[in-house]
Amino acid sequence: MNTTEKFIVQMPKVELHVHLEGSVQPQTLLKLAKRHNVVLPADDIEGLRKWYTFRDFDHFIDIYMAISGCLRAAEDIELIAREFLIGQAEQNIRYSEVTFTPYNQYATSGLGFHEQIDAVNRAREWGEKELGARMGIIMDIPRHIPAKEGGLIAKWAIERYGDGVIAFGLGGPEHGNPPKKFQSAFNQVRAAGIPCILHAGETVGPSSIWEAIEVADTQRIGHGVRAVEDSKLMDYLRDKQIPLEVCPTSNICLKVFPSLSEHSLPQLLGHGLYITINSDDPPMFNTTLTHEYLVGQKTWHWSHDLIQQLVLNAVDVTLLPEHEKIDMRRNFEMEFESLKR
Numbered sequence: 001m002n003t004t005e006k007f008i009v010q011m012p013k014v015e016l017h018v019h020l021e022g023s024v025q026p027q028t029l030l031k032l033a034k035r036h037n038v039v040l041p042a043d044d045i046e047g048l049r050k051w052y053t054f055r056d057f058d059h060f061i062d063i064y065m066a067i068s069g070c071l072r073a074a075e076d077i078e079l080i081a082r083e084f085l086i087g088q089a090e091q092n093i094r095y096s097e098v099t100f101t102p103y104n105q106y107a108t109s110g111l112g113f114h115e116q117i118d119a120v121n122r123a124r125e126w127g128e129k130e131l132g133a134r135m136g137i138i139m140d141i142p143r144h145i146p147a148k149e150g151g152l153i154a155k156w157a158i159e160r161y162g163d164g165v166i167a168f169g170l171g172g173p174e175h176g177n178p179p180k181k182f183q184s185a186f187n188q189v190r191a192a193g194i195p196c197i198l199h200a201g202e203t204v205g206p207s208s209i210w211e212a213i214e215v216a217d218t219q220r221i222g223h224g225v226r227a228v229e230d231s232k233l234m235d236y237l238r239d240k241q242i243p244l245e246v247c248p249t250s251n252i253c254l255k256v257f258p259s260l261s262e263h264s265l266p267q268l269l270g271h272g273l274y275i276t277i278n279s280d281d282p283p284m285f286n287t288t289l290t291h292e293y294l295v296g297q298k299t300w301h302w303s304h305d306l307i308q309q310l311v312l313n314a315v316d317v318t319l320l321p322e323h324e325k326i327d328m329r330r331n332f333e334m335e336f337e338s339l340k341r
């Protein structure tokens with residue numbers, strides 16, 4: 001390992017775009033499937049890895065729903081949240097804003113919403129105390145569901161805002177499910193003062209990003225990597241410094257770009273957009289946040305300074321209170337310096 005790689009492994013980090021259900025480790029998934037008599041297309045780790053080789057976004061959603069079908073009790077949710085935090089702590093990720101989709105579990109097995117949030121909160125408190133790894137929940141709408149169900153999820157978010165829930169999101173298959181489908185849900189949560197953070201510009205191009213801004217005043221953009229297709233949008237995102245949550249390996253696995261060398265990230269950075277680096281659904285894409293930084297360094301020869309800047313970019317646009325962000329930034333800067341010595 002060279003010095004930059006060592007620095008990446010050891011440096012303190014923040015992650016803004018990572019899914020709780022998409023972070024289930026394959027061995028845990030097998031255990032949960034067995035516990036609940038759920039038949040998966042594979043019954044060993046190697047088979048799951050093969051099943052995880054995505055053909056397209058729809059295949060990915062099928063897998064995602066199968067995972068959600070194995071989460072049938074509050075203790076399952078608590079288990080995966082604890083394991084998630086252990087994985088974050090191992091990478092020195094001090095704080096994560098984690099997307100969680102309780103509606104899927106509610107719809108597939110009737111698992112109550114409050115029970116699910118309580119379970120995540122138990123893990124959250126444990127992780128903060130025992131591991132020094134904190135997290136907040138971005139509760140999202142899986143966009144393939146009927147529009148009226150968005151209202152139910154908005155109601156849930158409002159009930160638990162400030163009690164684990166920190167923001168409201170939109171994920172799932174973009175095609176045929178534009179942000180405006182859930183306009184009324186976004187109106188409800190925004191009236192309650194809850195920030196919105198939407199996925200956009202991943203499988204659908206610039207129009208979805210424009211709409212996420214228009215419909216929900218999205219605070220950050222989940223992915224947004226297809227902004228490069230619209231020069232006006234590129235200028236707008238640069239001028240407003242709306243943060244993009246870029247997940248390079250995810251984009252290759254889901255065929256948003258054919259290869260890393262064709263990824264838009266260098267153009268986004270070159271145009272002065274606000275970039276953060278994230279892992280999305282790490283075990284599903286055989287990655288971690290640490291690995292994403294290593295990939296960036298290897299593919300695009302990122303300098304030490306740029307790597308640090310990308311980490312601090314994430315710190316500065318978390319939803320933490322301002323004074324906590326300032327403290328975290330200061331601590332990270334000091335740690336960067338001592339790691340370089």
Ligand SMILES: [Zn+2]
Nearest residue numbers: 171199222280
């Ligand atoms: Zn995502």
